[in-house]
Amino acid sequence: MAIMYALKSSDNEIFEVEQKVIEQSETIKKMIEDGAATGEIPLQVSSKTLAKVLEWCKQRQHKTVENENDDNKGKRKKERDEDDDIKEWENKFSDELKADKDVLFDLLLASNYLDLPALLSFLCQLVADMVAGKMPEEIRRMFNIENDFTPEEEKAITAEHGWAFQP
Amino acid sequence: MAPQPQRQRFCWSNLPIELLSIIFQKLTDCEDISHCAAACLSWQLVIETDYHLFKPILYPFVARLFNHNNQTGLFLYNPQARKLHKISLPELNGRYSSCSSNGWLLTYSGKYKPEPENMHLINLFTRSKIKLPPPPKASDRSEDCRVITSTSPLNPSCIFLFSTSRCGEMFICKHGDASWMTMQVVPDNPKVLVVPAPYGYLLCYRIIHSRKTDKQPVPIHDFQRCADKDTIFYKGDFYCIGRCGIIFRITYAVDSYTAEALPIEPLPTWSRHSYKIQYYLVELNGYLLLTSRSMYNEFNVYKLDLQKGKWIAMESIGNHVILLGRHSSTSFVPCKKKGYFKPNRIYFLDEVIQGRSSGTGVYNIISKSTEPLYTYSALSNPHFVNPSIEGMSHQSPFSHKKSYYVHLNWLVRFKIKLDQ
Numbered sequence: 001m002a003i004m005y006a007l008k009s010s011d012n013e014i015f016e017v018e019q020k021v022i023e024q025s026e027t028i029k030k031m032i033e034d035g036a037a038t039g040e041i042p043l044q045v046s047s048k049t050l051a052k053v054l055e056w057c058k059q060r061q062h063k064t065v066e067n068e069n070d071d072n073k074g075k076r077k078k079e080r081d082e083d084d085d086i087k088e089w090e091n092k093f094s095d096e097l098k099a100d101k102d103v104l105f106d107l108l109l110a111s112n113y114l115d116l117p118a119l120l121s122f123l124c125q126l127v128a129d130m131v132a133g134k135m136p137e138e139i140r141r142m143f144n145i146e147n148d149f150t151p152e153e154e155k156a157i158t159a160e161h162g163w164a165f166q167p
Numbered sequence: 168m169a170p171q172p173q174r175q176r177f178c179w180s181n182l183p184i185e186l187l188s189i190i191f192q193k194l195t196d197c198e199d200i201s202h203c204a205a206a207c208l209s210w211q212l213v214i215e216t217d218y219h220l221f222k223p224i225l226y227p228f229v230a231r232l233f234n235h236n237n238q239t240g241l242f243l244y245n246p247q248a249r250k251l252h253k254i255s256l257p258e259l260n261g262r263y264s265s266c267s268s269n270g271w272l273l274t275y276s277g278k279y280k281p282e283p284e285n286m287h288l289i290n291l292f293t294r295s296k297i298k299l300p301p302p303p304k305a306s307d308r309s310e311d312c313r314v315i316t317s318t319s320p321l322n323p324s325c326i327f328l329f330s331t332s333r334c335g336e337m338f339i340c341k342h343g344d345a346s347w348m349t350m351q352v353v354p355d356n357p358k359v360l361v362v363p364a365p366y367g368y369l370l371c372y373r374i375i376h377s378r379k380t381d382k383q384p385v386p387i388h389d390f391q392r393c394a395d396k397d398t399i400f401y402k403g404d405f406y407c408i409g410r411c412g413i414i415f416r417i418t419y420a421v422d423s424y425t426a427e428a429l430p431i432e433p434l435p436t437w438s439r440h441s442y443k444i445q446y447y448l449v450e451l452n453g454y455l456l457l458t459s460r461s462m463y464n465e466f467n468v469y470k471l472d473l474q475k476g477k478w479i480a481m482e483s484i485g486n487h488v489i490l491l492g493r494h495s496s497t498s499f500v501p502c503k504k505k506g507y508f509k510p511n512r513i514y515f516l517d518e519v520i521q522g523r524s525s526g527t528g529v530y531n532i533i534s535k536s537t538e539p540l541y542t543y544s545a546l547s548n549p550h551f552v553n554p555s556i557e558g559m560s561h562q563s564p565f566s567h568k569k570s571y572y573v574h575l576n577w578l579v580r581f582k583i584k585l586d587q
Contacts, residue, residue: 127193129193131202148207
């Protein structure tokens with residue numbers, strides 16, 4: 001019988017989750033160990049983002065459980081299939097995040113706050129891939145960034161022979 | 168592309184800096200980093216603070232100066248990204264320049280000879296300028312002059328060694344010196360005899376013990392020609408290896424510099440083939456190494472063993488990479504993943520050995536085979552520039568951060584080129 005925990009999002013939505021799934025988060029694991037987790041665990045994460053976090057955790061959990069149950073026979077093929085499955089899942093997950101950058105932003109913060117290194121690394125790679133090959137103006141548009149260089153600084157950057165920073 | 172459902176709430180300038188830093192560390196192209204640095208102030212600040220962590224810019228470049236149609240500057244080829252960058256350096260117009268220690272360029276006016284004034288070291292990335300005393304002797308063809316520095320030239324305790332390859336003369340100065348100093352040669356050595364000769368030359372003799380000629384001094388060469396092969400700053404002193412195969416250590420002692428021949432047996436191949444082989448001194452993992460390169464690009468690596476007085480042949484250089492260049496060879500440990508540079512290899516560039524162009528390539532020390540090194544066809548007479556080594560290999564009083572500013576300046580500079 002799996003132990004269930006109730007996670008409460010910042011907008012007061014309750015998520016019932018298995019302990020094994022949620023223990024991937026070092027932050028929550030610590031809260032459970034410290035005994036702070038009686039009843040609902042309040043988290044500073046919105047329900048929309050928390051749903052994404054749990055989606056990720058469940059996928060990871062699924063993967064580790066299956067690996068444990070594997071016997072050697074046919075493992076290779078199974079692994080290969082699994083890899084394909086995971087890739088497909090990750091691609092879908094990334095595409096959703098790319099379409100809604102607010103969730104991506106929030107999910108980055110959440111993965112940091114909940115101490116989920118694998119998710120954090122995955123997301124940072126995703127953002128890096130999005131940035132790659134883009135010009136500064138495109139990056140600003142994509143990530144809702146305001147050009148906050150003063151005209152003088154801009155001038156310093158773009159002046160023909162100017163160097164923005166002299167040591 | 169899917170249409171944006173609504174305007175974004177979050178501005179990504181406000182993402183915490185530690186997260187931004189992780190994102191930027193995942194970038195593999197220096198151009199991408201420079202574009203991010205140009206997006207907004209907070210992103211720029213993260214890159215400014217953390218860019219020692221960014222992999223692509225820690226890779227060496229292949230540099231080649233250009234001068235055509237009154238335009239002067241530098242091509243930098245980034246082998247990692249397989250990209251060629253052009254940096255315009257109008258300061259070099261009408262001046263002679265040669266690649267000096269990492270990231271610094273020696274430049275002076277005068278078409279055929281260095282003129283008395285205006286000798287500078289200039290940093291390719293920051294354009295910092297260091298004024299040097301007038302050239303000690305204007306007898307050389309200008310392009311043969313090199314300056315080897317003990318640390319970053321910005322360091323107030325930096326020592327400069329001026330070498331003219333053709334005549335093989337060497338002079339030394341410190342910051343603030345008005346002129347270059349010649350070196351005293353320590354004559355006493357059990358294996359090498361150095362005696363003064365007319366016209367200020369010093370002759371080296373090798374003392375050979377054999378049955379036929381008992382303790383017969385054999386003249387090998389004059390010290391002045393010793394700079395001919397290669398020079399390096401290693402653990403507090405300059406070392407130079409001469410055409411004679413003898414290694415000299417140049418030390419500073421009470422207002423004078425002394426050059427002392429080390430009691431190291433020259434390589435057995437030295438006497439017969441020295442003119443066909445180019446030798447490079449390189450520091451690797453704290454050891455002083457000698458890499459020999461034949462005109463057919465066969466390589467051998469030797470490690471200096473001062474106690475045994477020998478060069479010891481090395482079978483492997485482990486996970487290191489050696490980048491060869493006259494007076495500027497370096498070694499480093501490449502990134503394991505995705506790296507362009509592979510361990511246990513020697514990267515060499517085109518150089519004239521015995522009047523012959525020797526080609527460019529990668530030598531695998533284990534398999535003893537050579538692979539082609541794609542650089543860029545227009546890059547003749549190139550040099551490796553390893554900006555990340557600046558200030559790292561030597562104990563400079565400047566913090567590491569200082570040296571990384573060099574990168575950033577370059578990155579911002581770089582952005583200019585791209586946006587135009």
